[in-house]
Amino acid sequence: MMQESKFLQNKLGLMGWISGGRYGIERYAYTLHRLTGLAILAYFLLHIFVTTSRLLGQSVWETVMGFLKSPVFKYGEFLVYLAFAYHALNGVRLVLTELGFFLGVPKQPLYPYTHSVRRQRPLLILVMAAAAVIVLLGGYDFLGLAGK
Amino acid sequence: MRTRESTFWTWHLLAGLIILVVLGIHMSIMHLSKLLGTGGQPNDVVEWTLVKMRSIDFAFALMYVVLLGAALYHGLYGLRTIILELTLSERAEKVVSAFIVFVGFVLFIVGGYGTIAFYVLNGPVR
Numbered sequence: 716m717m718q719e720s721k722f723l724q725n726k727l728g729l730m731g732w733i734s735g736g737r738y739g740i741e742r743y744a745y746t747l748h749r750l751t752g753l754a755i756l757a758y759f760l761l762h763i764f765v766t767t768s769r770l771l772g773q774s775v776w777e778t779v780m781g782f783l784k785s786p787v788f789k790y791g792e793f794l795v796y797l798a799f800a801y802h803a804l805n806g807v808r809l810v811l812t813e814l815g816f817f818l819g820v821p822k823q824p825l826y827p828y829t830h831s832v833r834r835q836r837p838l839l840i841l842v843m844a845a846a847a848v849i850v851l852l853g854g855y856d857f858l859g860l861a862g863k
Numbered sequence: 864m865r866t867r868e869s870t871f872w873t874w875h876l877l878a879g880l881i882i883l884v885v886l887g888i889h890m891s892i893m894h895l896s897k898l899l900g901t902g903g904q905p906n907d908v909v910e911w912t913l914v915k916m917r918s919i920d921f922a923f924a925l926m927y928v929v930l931l932g933a934a935l936y937h938g939l940y941g942l943r944t945i946i947l948e949l950t951l952s953e954r955a956e957k958v959v960s961a962f963i964v965f966v967g968f969v970l971f972i973v974g975g976y977g978t979i980a981f982y983v984l985n986g987p988v989r
Contacts, residue, residue, distance in 0.1 A: 729949075749945060756938040763931070763970055767977030769918065770984075773911045780909050796894050799886065806879050813876065853890075856898045 741832055744839060748805050751798035758795045796853050804846040808838050871940060878937040885930045892917075919986035924978055931974045939967045 732746045765783070769776045782788075811817055817835040891899060896908045907913070917923045943963045947956055 749941075752938070752941050753945070756942060759934055759938060760970065763974040763977075767973060769914060770977050770981050776911055776914065796890065799890060803883055803887070807883065810876055810879065852898060853894045856895050859897070 739832060741836075741839065744805055748802060748809070751802040754798050755795060755802060793853070793857050796857070797850055800846045800849040800853070804842040804849070808835070808842045811838065875937055875940045878933040878940075881929065881933040882937055885926055885933065888926065889930065915985060918978070918981045921982070921986070924982040924986070927978045928975055931978070932971060935967050935971055935974075939963045 732749065736742065765779060768779050783792075812835050817838045818831040819829075819834045893908050918927075940963075943960060946959050951959065
């Protein structure tokens with residue numbers, strides 16, 4: 716019986732990531748949180764080996780950095796920065812809601828019904844605005860405008 | 864009731880908060896260097912002298928090791944959660960968990976060795 720209920724928990728599988736259904740924008744925020752998390756993890760695993768190469772000395776480090784200065788890696792690194800800004804700020808929202816903040820006090824379900832997802836939506840908008848500011852500042856720096 | 868999994872989840876949240884602070888500092892140095900003036904001269908944050916200067920600074924070396932541990936735990940625990948949500952068999956779950964723990968330890972040793980060895984070989988203790 717336990718085994719059966721376990722297999723019913725996630726019958727949508729990865730499809731549940733793609734379609735938000737009635738869960739609204741927070742469901743897509745969840746999907747994006749996972750995708751950015753996986754992207755950052757993939758980058759981080761490579762980053763460990765790249766940064767460890769400094770142990771081999773200046774010439775090896777400069778060769779590696781010269782290779783990584785190509786536009787593909789440069790723009791790729793900025794995409795990682797975007798992913799970090801989103802994942803970090805959305806993560807703050809998730810921690811706050813996990814701890815019960817911004818969800819309101821539990822109350823009798825009286826018509827017209829409100830639900831906790833809507834109550835924490837201003838927080839989602841706030842953290843996304845903060846992420847946008849961080850992205851803009853990073854883009855300003857990335858494009859070299861700050862150094863001019 | 865507090866289970867082993869809920870403890871791991873709490874660590875995941877705590878690791879996330881540690882990363883937010885430490886990676887926030889790292890990202891400010893690496894990606895907001897021109898804006899904040901943290902790149903120094905010639906303003907290229909990955910230039911060897913700046914990399915060496917940061918790597919032999921105890922605060923930076925400590926920050927790198929803390930970031931390495933917290934990010935590996937947070938990232939690999941997140942990956943494990945995603946994989947286990949695919950409702951694998953109990954045996955497969957154990958194999959996945961063991962593999963992820965193994966990968967985490969190996970990467971922590973590689974990254975930690977790189978940071979500590981560079982600090983010891985080039986830093987003020989030498």
